[in-house]
Amino acid sequence: MGRRTPHATLQMIADETGVTPSTVSRVLNSASEASARRWASAETINRIRAAAASHGYTPNPQAVGLRTQRSRLIGVIVPRLQDYVLATIYEGIDEAATEKGFATFVTNSLDDPQKRARATETLLSRRVEGMIFGDAQFDGEFLQGVAERGMKFVLVSRRARDFPSVTCDDHLGGRLVGEHLVSIGRRDVAILAGEPYASTGLDRTRGAIDALREAGVDVPPHRVVHGRFDAQGGREAAERILDSRPLPDAIFAANDFAAIGVMGALRDRKLSIPDDVALVGYNDTALAAELPTPLTTVRSPMHEIGRRGLEMLLDLLQGAEVEPLRLPPTLVVRESTVSAEASRSTGTDGSGPSV
Amino acid sequence: MGRRTPHATLQMIADETGVTPSTVSRVLNSASEASARRWASAETINRIRAAAASHGYTPNPQAVGLRTQRSRLIGVIVPRLQDYVLATIYEGIDEAATEKGFATFVTNSLDDPQKRARATETLLSRRVEGMIFGDAQFDGEFLQGVAERGMKFVLVSRRARDFPSVTCDDHLGGRLVGEHLVSIGRRDVAILAGEPYASTGLDRTRGAIDALREAGVDVPPHRVVHGRFDAQGGREAAERILDSRPLPDAIFAANDFAAIGVMGALRDRKLSIPDDVALVGYNDTALAAELPTPLTTVRSPMHEIGRRGLEMLLDLLQGAEVEPLRLPPTLVVRESTVSAEASRSTGTDGSGPSV
């Protein structure tokens, strides 16, 4: 069996300093010098700290957890970590968790109900204090069950019912896209709306439709197609759109990777971007600006969503009441909707953010 | 404070069944019916199991860990989870870990020595039994220190010194690219080699150079440029290459995302792929096949690298001797090196794998 790295214990520090473990614990757990002085003389405090430091003492989290009934562990479930958006959100979660002294476990659910349920059980059995779901289904049925079991959780990326959540204001993001497309004269917009159970795509779609309608542009139901938020899903959905006539003059793919798939489908059909079809994505992924045709997209604060999600969960664990949080997106105009020449003449640089 | 989800304890099951916790523990920890019979009568066993099931009993891992001195926790450090390649490798690690009853913690190091050191300490303080590094620097100095402290670890993706590792056979992958470029008549190849401290890019570059040299094609030093393995890094590196004359007739970007950046740089200069410049990536990322110009690339078994890495670590923890493992890559030819017309005439479908 793997020999353990020798970790110092409170007892060792106590023996070395000639005090009891109680005192060592109290001193080491004191936030300030002042509060430490309630437990020991200045000199003892120094000796204890020196001994702890020399051993690289660090309290055993299993022992602390067992004693205090707090694991300082958070469980995170995402559809898939391979997805840049969710990976970024998770980075935010983990960063904030580490700062607050928590550790996280992440797993994929692949949006599969069975896997989601199993993953949740595994996390509960690990005694997480709370959970963060990035894979909420819009109906919220599964989550209802989790709530009824008394487990606290926060949703990120996708919202559902009135459960605590931190999302991008996707409806607003959709509006920004609709307004932009109208402003560049597009009148026939097709939308790749993502999976029908994810609020992200649904809200973005609704926002775009609302903005377009207000400008007198109607989006008939057959212009809205569902599919996965990845390149392959985007290509397939685009092909369905492009197989029918007339062709739209703009496509809003509610996800950057789906938009890349659309690019492929357009190229196959020798359609040019943006002259034949303007293309807009969502999320302002690192790739968007670097694509052969730089992609107009909506920047969503992914990292921030993760951070805030973790913070909201900690508030919840402390018994606070929390409100769903919608963080504002910004439109980033690039050459997939406004050609380089046109953008030069209008003063847009084609890469910076602009509302 | 967040009220805990009530978890059943051994004591509760014992009370309910009229036996001692010792017996419950022994029965529940028996692998088979037969071995359970050593501790209790068939009827008692059934009663114990029924009680445990009805409470959804699951042993408290902190208590088990404290008692057995085994946390069943593994620490994983990657350069960045946002990177599709590392995210996929991590998915493999976590999948295998879950199967074996282990849980994992992941963190980013961003290839920053300070962050890496800090993350390692945090993981050690969480009492992980072993670690997996996906961010090894080629010199292996940091890792040497970790090894000297008695912590067992395995490297994935990148190798360093003779430390246990699971990687793609990157030298072979590079060779496949070199041979392919020669076979389609390219004689002036530029290479985006990635960061100079990562074995991945170094080995791929060396492999390509070796294959090209054997075919009589020399790659002078100025044709090898270093940079980050992402779209922006690829674009910047490509610009350095394309600013000098003569232009190369092929570019091997040792990473798919870097290759996407190269595509952008080529388009800016109105250079066509593959006619002016053939382009090859590495990893066969989900995007590669769906790009406007489908990308010729080398498929590496990312998920498998993760799985095998975890398995190797468990072997190590059991005291086994292990050998570094190199998993074989395959070349996938697409239109970025062989145009659709050409591939039609040669029978290549432009998307399936082929050596």
Next chain:
DNA sequence: CTGAAAGCGCTTACAG
């Protein structure tokens, strides 16, 4: 102010 003691939830040598 500080020490001795209890106890978190387990597993497992030790008795009987």
Next chain:
DNA sequence: CTGAAAGCGCTTACAG
């Protein structure tokens, strides 16, 4: 075969 007891490493009410 099975129970009682010890003990993993902590924290913290309880005494003094």
